[in-house]
Amino acid sequence: MSAGISGAVALLLATVLEAALPAPAVDIAAAGPDRYSLRESADGRSLVLNWNGTDTVIGSCGERLLQWVDLRRGGLSASVVERNCGATVDYATQVVVDSPEGRSTVAVFQGRSRVTLAWDGRRLQVRRPRLPPEKVFLERRGMAGFGVDYATLGLAALPTSQRTLDESNRGWGAHGRSVGLPEEVLLRWAGWAQQASGLYRADWGRWDGPAPYGDDRQGRERIREGMQDYASNGDSPG
Secondary structure, eight states, rough: HHHHHHHHHHHHHHHHHHHOOOOOOEOOOSSSSSEEEEETTTTEEHHHHHEEEEEEEEEEEEEEEEEEOOSSTOEEEEEEEEEOOOOSSOOOEEEEEEEEEEEEEEEEEEEOOOOOEEOSSSEEEEEEEEOOOOGEEOSSSEEEEEEEEEOOOOOOOOOOOOOHHHHHHHHHHHHHHHHOOOOOHHHHHHHHHHHHHHHHHOOOOOSSSSSSOOOOOOHHHOOOOHHHHHHHHSOOOO
């Protein structure tokens, strides 16, 4: 076997073995005897909590298909999907392109936005409602060898009200503490949901990195308020 072929085989085996390995866990320091760690599932679709040696899937996202378009080139298709990643983050409306190699995200908008697609054989047109810049998290202009155009149509979308999100995050913080989960687990969990939804900015950090763990500032503050509410009204676990 030539050195080139041998090297290629070794690289392929290393890639396969790496894909088969479980994602690295993030250990959480906490007071008391309990031990916690968090990791993503092997497919990246859920978050797993290990609490004193027992694994539990605690985070996942639901998706609803709103439109599907066959792009008629190389097995490519484009879709509009509505993504729901839990109580601490708003709905996300995404435009995605699926290929035999996997999925790529083209656009992400906050809220249950009315988004439609049109394909002319060369370019994908994304029609969306008017949105303030802070509600647009991604708009790529090209993907998989074709261009993407955007058209703004109709009335502005109505994301979930900020009051509803604030109340949900406060409840999240209080409930999480009531079942004994430490602050860092709850903040990282919320950060994972934020990243998984696509409603995410790089300067918010990463759920598996140092603070602030990937969640938006207002969400973090409301979660901490919920923790404080719980501590002031009763027991303070962990």
